[in-house]
Amino acid sequence: MFADRARIFLRAGKGGDGHVSFRRELYVPNGGPDGGDGGRGGDVIFEVDEGLNTLYDFRHKTKYCASDGQEGGKRRCHGKDGQDIVLRVPEGTIIRDAQSGKVIADMSGDRRRQVVLKGGKGGLGNMHFATATMQVPKYAQPGQPSKELWVTLELKVIADVGLVGFPNVGKSTFLSRVTNARPKIANYHFTTLNPNLGVVDLEGSRGFVIADIPGLIEGASEGIGLGHEFLRHIERTKVLIHMVDAASTEGRDPVDDIHKINRELAAYNEEIASRPQVIAANKIDTIIPGDEPDPIERLRQEFEPQGIRVVPISAVSGEGVRDLLWHVRSMLDEIGDNPVIFEQEFDPDQALVYEELPYTVSVAEDNEHVFIVEGPKIEKMLGYTNLDSEKGFQFFQNFLKDTGILNELEQAGIQEGDTVRMYGLEFDYYK
Numbered sequence: 001m002f003a004d005r006a007r008i009f010l011r012a013g014k015g016g017d018g019h020v021s022f023r024r025e026l027y028v029p030n031g032g033p034d035g036g037d038g039g040r041g042g043d044v045i046f047e048v049d050e051g052l053n054t055l056y057d058f059r060h061k062t063k064y065c066a067s068d069g070q071e072g073g074k075r076r077c078h079g080k081d082g083q084d085i086v087l088r089v090p091e092g093t094i095i096r097d098a099q100s101g102k103v104i105a106d107m108s109g110d111r112r113r114q115v116v117l118k119g120g121k122g123g124l125g126n127m128h129f130a131t132a133t134m135q136v137p138k139y140a141q142p143g144q145p146s147k148e149l150w151v152t153l154e155l156k157v158i159a160d161v162g163l164v165g166f167p168n169v170g171k172s173t174f175l176s177r178v179t180n181a182r183p184k185i186a187n188y189h190f191t192t193l194n195p196n197l198g199v200v201d202l203e204g205s206r207g208f209v210i211a212d213i214p215g216l217i218e219g220a221s222e223g224i225g226l227g228h229e230f231l232r233h234i235e236r237t238k239v240l241i242h243m244v245d246a247a248s249t250e251g252r253d254p255v256d257d258i259h260k261i262n263r264e265l266a267a268y269n270e271e272i273a274s275r276p277q278v279i280a281a282n283k284i285d286t287i288i289p290g291d292e293p294d295p296i297e298r299l300r301q302e303f304e305p306q307g308i309r310v311v312p313i314s315a316v317s318g319e320g321v322r323d324l325l326w327h328v329r330s331m332l333d334e335i336g337d338n339p340v341i342f343e344q345e346f347d348p349d350q351a352l353v354y355e356e357l358p359y360t361v362s363v364a365e366d367n368e369h370v371f372i373v374e375g376p377k378i379e380k381m382l383g384y385t386n387l388d389s390e391k392g393f394q395f396f397q398n399f400l401k402d403t404g405i406l407n408e409l410e411q412a413g414i415q416e417g418d419t420v421r422m423y424g425l426e427f428d429y430y431k
Contacts, residue, residue: 004155004232006058007098013041013082015120015143016069018128022136023075033136035126036073038143041119042066042082046095046105048112049088055153066117069143072125082119092158092236094342098150102346108158108236109341116151117348120144149348154232157197159211160332162237164265166257169245170282172196174315175212178325205329211237235269236340239276239331241324246281246295246312254281254295255302276331277308280324285314361408369418371409371429 016038023031044066064087070079093107095116105114123141130137163171179198196212213233234240242261244254258279266273281296299310311327313320359375400406409420409429418429 004055006055006153007062008058008151008153009063010044010117010149010151011063011065012044012117012147013066013119014068014146015039015041015122016071016079016082017142018123018125018140019072019074019077019079020126020138020140021074033126033130034074034076035140036075036077036079037125037128038072038122039069039079039081040122041069041143041146042084043115043119044117045084045086046093046107046114046116047086047088048091048093048107050091052088052090054090055093055155058153066119068146069119069122071143072122072140076125076127079122081122084119089153090155092156094154094156096152096154097346097348098152100346101152103342103344104151104346104348105344106342111341117147117149120146147348156236157211157233158209159197159233159237160208161200161210161239161241161328162234163210163212163241163243164234164261165243166245166252166261168250169243169257170315171212171243174243174280174282174313174321175210177315177318178321179210200325202325202329205326208329208332210241234265234272237275238335238340239278239328240265240272241278241280241328243280243282244299245283246299247283247286248295249283249286254299258299258303276335278324278327278331279303279308279310281310281312282315284312284319285317359403359405361405361412363412364421367419369415371412371414371418371420373405373409373420373422 018038019035021033021035023034025031044064064085066085067082069082072079089107091108095104095107095114096102097104104116105111107114121144123143126137126140128141129139163175165171175196175198178200198210198212199207200210201207211233242258244257245252246254248254262273279299281299284296287295296310296312303310309327311320311324313324315321359373362372362374364370364372414420414429416430420427420429
């Protein structure tokens with residue numbers, strides 16, 4: 001069974017809690033604090049596995065959890081880090097946030113390994129909290145909580161060229177002739193239920209990968225039949241070959257077929273429909289000489305003024321096939337070799353900070369120009385964010401704005417130059 005979509009639950013490991021303990025040795029009755037730090041929680045990692053070509057394994061198991069970090073121990077012993085969990089997926093898999101549909105990672109190109117959820121940091125043991133005035137701290141820092149996320153996995157095949165057309169126009173026969181692929185071929189509709197990939201080798205030039213996308217039908221863009229399941233595989237292709245039955249052996253109008261397919265592509269994704277195209281007018285070996293109007297000429301008059309070349313071929317005899325392949329190669333050379341890769345739209349490490357946790361804004365009792373912001377929401381944000389980095393500081397500023405903290409500070413009467421205090425962090429307020 002071919003599986004190109006799955007929905008799974010991910011959980012990173014919780015950070016181990018810091019430990020509270022004190023040195024107790026012979027002749028040292030009042031030793032200092034020696035509680036160790038908790039271990040880091042395990043990460044959830046995705047890796048590309050060249051041996052996989054479906055997401056079938058994720059249909060049987062839907063919950064994947066990394067191990068929690070171990071609590072710190074006595075005598076400054078550091079807790080054991082949680083074990084990472086590594087999920088192996090085929091190249092071309094896109095990982096999306098299930099709720100928003102935004103891209104977390106595209107496992108294509110140079111990206112072979114991606115940490116999707118980081119484990120929580122381990123808490124500090126009480127040995128870190130000893131000061132001149134607090135020599136016996138009886139508290140330690142808890143480990144960061146685990147992060148959880150539902151994601152969808154979506155496989156989009158990696159191919160330079162997409163081969164599209166209505167059922168039974170000869171796509172599988174063409175693919176078996178020009179590549180090393182061996183698709184199932186028979187004279188009935190929907191023989192191809194899975195995308196077939198093949199490599200085209202051209203003597204004296206670079207080859208390319210071609211994908212036979214299963215036959216489209218009207219309404220595919222609305223999910224009719226298996227429309228969405230197959231249309232997504234066209235998204236990475238740079239060039240589209242429209243294959244039509246130029247001889248109308250089944251009574252179909254090839255010009256009308258191309259217009260219908262383009263409408264389905266545009267309804268699914270306008271950008272895909274605008275990609276370079278070439279028309280493969282197949283089955284010319286069955287065209288009766290002298291037929292009027294000439295179906296090849298009719299196709300050319302309709303589409304070549306739009307910049308879409310029509311190449312007459314016979315997938316059975318091989319006539320015209322070489323010309324088509326070299327034309328496709330020249331189109332790819334003009335476009336360039338950069339693969340179609342989807343950029344990240346959703347960063348779980350930062351997005352999960354925005355949970356609905358409480359916070360308070362108050363004025364310091366001893367100084368009306370100092371404003372204190374506290375609460376688990378703030379503590380969690382500061383624990384996740386590296387304020388020393390430009391990206392982290394930008395995120396911190398957006399956090400204050402998006403969560404309404406800046407508005408509450410202004411309502412509390414803060415003025416430019418006043419101080420904002422958040423646990424161990426202090427900064428001056430300026431608009």
